[in-house]
Amino acid sequence: PRAQKAQRKAKGDSGIIDGENAYVGPWAQFEGDTTGQTCGPTAEQLAEYEERIAQADTVDAAQSGKRSKTKGVTSYAAGQDERTLFHGQSERDYQGRTYMHVPSDLQRDVSDQTCYAPKRLIKEWKAHANGVSAIRFIPHSGHLLLSSGMDGLVKLFDTHASLKQQRTYIGHAKAVRDVSFAPNGETFVSSSYDTFSKIWDTETGACKQRLSASGAVPYVARFHPDDENTVLVGQSDKKIVQWDLRAGEIVQEYNQHLGAINSLTFFDANRRFISTSDDKSMRVWEFGIPVVIKLVADPAMHSVPAVALHPNQKWLAGQSMDNRIVVYSAGERIKPHRRKEFKGHLTAGFACQPAFATDGSMVASGDAEGNVWCWDWQSTRVVTKWRAHDKVAICTAWHPCEPSRVATCS
DSSP, X not given: OHHHHHTBOOOOBTTOOSSTTBOOGGGOOBTTOOTTOOOSOOHHHHHHHHHHHHHHHHHHHHHHOSEEEETTEEEEEOOSSOEEEEOSSOSSOTTSOOTTSOOTTOOOOOTTOOOOOOOSOOOOOOOOSSOEEEEEEOTXXXXXXXXXXXXXXXXEEEOSSSOOEEEEEEOOSSOEEEEEEOTTSSEEEEEXXXXXXXXXXXXXXXXXXXXXXXXXXXXEEEEETTEEEEEEEEETTSOEEEEETTTTEEEEEEOOXXXXXXXXXXXXTXXXXXXXXXXXXXXXXXXXXXXXXXXXXXXXXXXXXXXXXXXXXSEEEEEETTTEEEEEEOSSSOOEEEEEEEESOXXXXXXXBOEEOTTSSEEEEEOTTSEEEEEETTTOOEEEEEEOOSSOOOEEEEOSSSTTOEEEEO
């Protein structure tokens, strides 16, 4: 004890409050004791560190291109990570037209057409090294088909004349979960597990913009049907973010879900949209207003990972995880149609995307065994079923102009 007392520092001068020899009284520390002292870099070291960080940010901004940040949100202009491959002989024909030109022999008025179930295989593409996650026909004409793969690639195919692959879009570091065309088909958005949604030029293959919000994985992305400069992105962090592509920033955030977002579907003349989530609920929103106007949830309800809108805009069909396709009205009141549901297929555990025939007479869906089912919309009876793939048929798309042409992927 005496030796310890001898090591204690002086009490200091009671007339000095702060600084050297300041009064500490009985609270004086022992020699060599660092308790209460600040450990870390000096002011000079901290200033040097901040200067180096500022220089690194400047270099990063120069390499990545134009960038804007808002609340953890990053919007990048196209960088050097994206590239494209054209697979045809020439990008333009003798009249200077690209594959974006709608064929003149394609009948685009389908108001008087009657759809029938497909009967034979027309073409099969084996383009992705791993599974295919989604397929989308180009709006209005359907002469091009877009596919996203688990190999991180997006590919474009001609479905009318040559039936050949046209272009590959390369730019994602991980699997691509979803793709969606803009209303005019000139651009599309791809969403990947690398936390980026990318806006691509369909014709040239150039990446126009990269979107990422707080490091969340974008599970689904949809253009507003009336505005190709507005994109809704449903994310793994339970949020739906609304991007303005002209400003390159988020202008609205919808965040009342309790689980990851699975699907986004516009309806009611595109004034409203419905979102589904892992929280086993469906929520209806007024576009641009982040307040839920209708919550569809029930203790017996299963998750609905995929939704399709009927061509008459009055019904929504959702792929339920209890091996059913459930139907909801899409009017002023969103309520289930208890007497109309489609059964027979096995989809539990897979987000199989259903599709409607262009005349609304049938609904089609793949299942976990690789089969594709077609049901009659009125009677809900099975019209036909055929074996399309060896593994799960994850997405089905009905051609917008050809009455009996359906695309599936696995």
